[in-house]
Amino acid sequence: xxxxxxxxxxxxxxxxxxxxxxxxxxxxxxxxxxxxxxxxxxxxxxxxxxxxxxxxxxxxxxxxxxxxxxxxxxxxxxxxxxxxxxxxxxxxxxxxxxxxxxxxxxxxxxxxxxxxxxxxxxxxxxxxxxxxxxxxxxxxxxxxxxxxxxxxxxxxxxxxxxxxxxxxxxxxxxxxxxxxxxxxxxxxxxxxxxxxxxxxxxxxxxxxxxxxxxxxxxxxxxxxxxxxxxxxxxxxxxxxxxxxxxxxxxxxxxxxxxxxxxxxxxxxxxxxxxxxxxxxxxxxxxxxxxxxxxxxxxxxxxxxxxxxxxxxxxxxxxxxxxxxxxxxxxxxxxxxxxxxxxxxxx
Amino acid sequence: xxxxxxxxxxxxxxxxxxxxxxxxxxxxxxxxxxxxxxxxxxxxxxxxxxxxxxxxxxxxxxxxxxxxxxxxxxxxxxxxxxxxxxxxxxxxxxxxxxxxxxxxxxxxxxxxxxxxxxxxxxxxxxxxxxxxxxxxxxxxxxxxxxxxxxxxxxxxxxxxxxxxxxxxxxxxxxxxxxxxxxxxxxxxxxxxxxxxxxxxxxxxxxxxxxxxxxxxxxxxxxxxxxxxxxxxxxxxxxxxxxxxxxxxxxxxxxxxxxxxxxxxxxxxxxxxxxxxxxxxxxxxxxxxxxxxxxxxxxxxxxxxxxxxxxxxxxxxxxxxxxxxxxxxxxxxxxxxxxxxxxxxxx
Numbered sequence: 113x114x115x116x117x118x119x120x121x122x123x124x125x126x127x128x129x130x131x132x133x134x135x136x137x138x139x140x141x142x143x144x145x146x147x148x149x150x151x152x153x154x155x156x157x158x159x160x161x162x163x164x165x166x167x168x169x170x171x172x173x174x175x176x177x178x179x180x181x182x183x184x185x186x187x188x189x190x191x192x193x194x195x196x197x198x199x200x201x202x203x204x205x206x207x208x209x210x211x212x213x214x215x216x217x218x219x220x221x222x223x224x225x226x227x228x229x230x231x232x233x234x235x236x237x238x239x240x241x242x243x244x245x246x247x248x249x250x251x252x253x254x255x256x257x258x259x260x261x262x263x264x265x266x267x268x269x270x271x272x273x274x275x276x277x278x279x280x281x282x283x284x285x286x287x288x289x290x291x292x293x294x295x296x297x298x299x300x301x302x303x304x305x306x307x308x309x310x311x312x313x314x315x316x317x318x319x320x321x322x323x324x325x326x327x328x329x330x331x332x333x334x335x336x337x338x339x340x341x342x343x344x345x346x347x348x349x350x351x352x353x354x355x356x357x358x359x360x361x362x363x364x365x366x367x368x369x370x371x372x373x374x375x376x377x378x379x380x381x382x383x384x385x386x387x388x389x390x391x392x393x394x395x396x397x398x399x400x401x402x403x404x405x406x407x408x409x410x411x412x413x414x415x416x417x418x419x420x421x422x423x424x425x426x427x428x429x430x431x432x433x434x435x436x437x438x439x440x441x442x443x444x445x446x447x448x449x450x451x452x453x454x455x456x457x458x
Numbered sequence: 459x460x461x462x463x464x465x466x467x468x469x470x471x472x473x474x475x476x477x478x479x480x481x482x483x484x485x486x487x488x489x490x491x492x493x494x495x496x497x498x499x500x501x502x503x504x505x506x507x508x509x510x511x512x513x514x515x516x517x518x519x520x521x522x523x524x525x526x527x528x529x530x531x532x533x534x535x536x537x538x539x540x541x542x543x544x545x546x547x548x549x550x551x552x553x554x555x556x557x558x559x560x561x562x563x564x565x566x567x568x569x570x571x572x573x574x575x576x577x578x579x580x581x582x583x584x585x586x587x588x589x590x591x592x593x594x595x596x597x598x599x600x601x602x603x604x605x606x607x608x609x610x611x612x613x614x615x616x617x618x619x620x621x622x623x624x625x626x627x628x629x630x631x632x633x634x635x636x637x638x639x640x641x642x643x644x645x646x647x648x649x650x651x652x653x654x655x656x657x658x659x660x661x662x663x664x665x666x667x668x669x670x671x672x673x674x675x676x677x678x679x680x681x682x683x684x685x686x687x688x689x690x691x692x693x694x695x696x697x698x699x700x701x702x703x704x705x706x707x708x709x710x711x712x713x714x715x716x717x718x719x720x721x722x723x724x725x726x727x728x729x730x731x732x733x734x735x736x737x738x739x740x741x742x743x744x745x746x747x748x749x750x751x752x753x754x755x756x757x758x759x760x761x762x763x764x765x766x767x768x769x770x771x772x773x774x775x776x777x778x779x780x781x782x783x784x785x786x787x788x789x790x791x792x793x794x795x796x797x798x799x800x801x802x803x804x
Contacts, residue, residue, distance in 0.1 A: 179639065243699070253636055256636060256643060256644050257644055288688060289688075290599055290602060290683070290684050290687035290688060290691075291687075293525065297602060297684065298602050298603055298684055301684075321688070321691050322687070322688045322689065322690065322691030322692030322693075322694070322695055323691040323692070323694045323695035323698070324691075324695065325692060325695050325696075326695050326696065326698075326699040327695070337636070338636050338643065338644055338647075338685070339684070339685055339688060341636035341637075341668070342634060342635075342636060342667070342668045342685060342688075342689060343668065343688060343689065343692050344668070345636075345667050345668030345669040345670075346668035346669065346671060346689050346692050346693060346696075347668075347692060347696050348668070348669045349668055349669035349670065349671050349672050349673070350671075350672065350692075350693050350696045350697060350700075351696060351700065352669070352672075353589070353672040354696075354697065354700045357728055358704065358728065361721055361724040361725065361727070361728050362721065362724075364721075364724055367720050367721075368720060368721045368724060370720065371717040371718075371720035371721045372717075374713050374714060374716065374717035374720075375707055375708065375710075375713075375714045375717045378707040378708075378710055378714060379707065381707070382703055382704065382707050
């Protein structure tokens with residue numbers, strides 16, 4: 113297993129990414145190609161006593177910034193660490209690619225450089241939400257506008273992911289909506305509800321409302337990238353707000369501080385449960401090789417977990433499962449077209 | 459002040475609604491017209507030792523159920539407690555109307571029976587989110603599809619509400635989006651960003667992401683009713699999940715239970731801060747008279763707070779402020795049309 117790691121981009125790069133990489137290298141059995149600004153990486157490593165001797169470093173001076181136009185990943189900034197990492201992946205120099213960089217650019221670069229699985233219309237950013245049991249939300253922001261056909265493919269890809277990564281026999285798929293009734297939502301949700309109900313590759317459980325996300329009603333939750341992104345970030349914001357409020361509660365006075373000591377272990381568990389950094393990154397499902405997006409504000413632990421996820425995803429064979437499903441999609445589409453033509457000819 | 463109260467509909471009606479009504483009557487200086495199933499209301503009151511003598515009861519046997527088609531509020535179920543309450547409001551028999559019933563039906567009934575403020579294209583369901591300081595989110599589910607023009611009107615109405623209800627000089631208006639940059643979102647958000655930036659009646663602060671909602675970046679947050687509903691319910695779901703996890707943490711063993719006792723007062727504060735029932739109901743901004751939607755699962759306290767909000771909203775004069783703004787919208791539109799015609803004639 114050989115992981116290509118883009119240590120540039122993101123809010124805390126390359127300090128936290130290099131730290132996370134070293135932690136991953138100590139823990140997981142894999143080799144690493146590190147793409148980024150070599151002098152900067154070496155400076156950070158020296159300052160923090162980190163050992164880089166096990167890594168192959170590919171030097172590049174350009175970084176995809178958060179405000180860069182996504183298309184620049186294949187144009188003006190095609191020499192950036194992200195572009196070079198994606199090209200190494202496309203050329204088979206590694207088994208998976210991890211980056212904290214610009215989501216839009218990673219999506220565009222993965223689609224244009226690494227390419228989609230044949231038959232998949234759009235790749236989707238899939239994120240495991242901190243619920244018990246976990247829920248895979250997709251799309252989390254790659255495609256702000258989708259069709260009901262995309263949503264069906266997201267459902268199939270998400271099911272393949274949860275089946276293998278969480279050992280579920282038949283993951284339950286929900287459609288994020290503003291009510292549980294089939295008549296709810298915009299034209300998109302109405303069409304998607306019909307299409308998902310008719311799809312025999314998945315176990316569709318119907319519409320799911322926002323408050324039901326943590327209530328163990330589905331394992332995969334499909335939506336457009338606009339709503340998915342807003343929901344993902346809202347969950348992040350509310351969790352943070354409540355964690356802070358809890359901290360304030362315990363730090364109010366001497367008595368509450370003693371109380372905090374008494375539940376210390378439990379608070380750590382609580383924090384871990386709702387800590388987004390524990391969940392690793394988000395795979396770009398539908399891309400022909402493993403590409404993992406780590407959170408832009410990843411700390412070392414989050415980045416380490418994203419690398420772990422890249423290894424697991426690459427080992428899982430999920431991409432082959434998605435390719436099989438996509439081939440059947442294509443075959444079914446072709447058959448439908450031929451039947452249509454035959455009917456017209458009569 | 460005379461409040462019309464629909465005590466039917468909702469998950470816990472009429473028990474919790476009648477309890478909430480009695481609590482409100484004891485606390486707030488107002489008189490009440492109660493609409494609902496009289497024998498049922500009297501039975502619930504007798505069983506719980508509640509005094510109904512101060513209320514005028516209007517008997518009706520029909521209830522708008524959650525699964526009823528919204529339009530039935532003016533058709534098959536025009537004799538329901540909701541329809542009759544709305545008609546009493548339209549006829550000026552009371553100053554405000556409160557209901558826990560079917561949101562779609564309340565929106566439709568308010569629009570068709572009570573009518574919108576002249577110049578307002580669509581009413582919006584506005585909800586105060588549990589943040590510090592509070593944020594008004596609209597639309598929370600009345601209009602699943604909106605235009606950028608609706609969003610501008612929502613921004614103006616929301617600003618009028620927050621100005622009066624929370625004594626803000628110039629409320630900051632944000633546009634819910636999947637990124638802060640002006641280029642983010644679907645066609646709707648792009649158009650809305652341009653329109654809100656050009657609107658001189660409001661203080662537009664730009665795009666707001668989900669994680670920033672509780673971070674004191676805006677006082678009013680506008681979005682379409684689909685996204686707003688999903689976000690509102692997601693916040694509700696995550697808050698509940700975390701409250702439960704905290705409870706589990708404190709109830710784990712004898713030591714943690716002792717710890718819980720030591721922070722008891724703080725936990726109540728914490729709970730109150732994130733408890734949706736403390737925030738009352740959601741006004742239908744844009745309707746020509748005060749209509750307040752209480753949460754479908756309101757307990758007595760939530761329903762009491764919704765009544766308090768109806769009184770405050772009615773006293774505030776917000777509807778007059780919205781009417782002034784709407785008149786200016788109409789005048790500006792008329793002037794633009796005339797200018798266009800004049801240009802064509804030349």
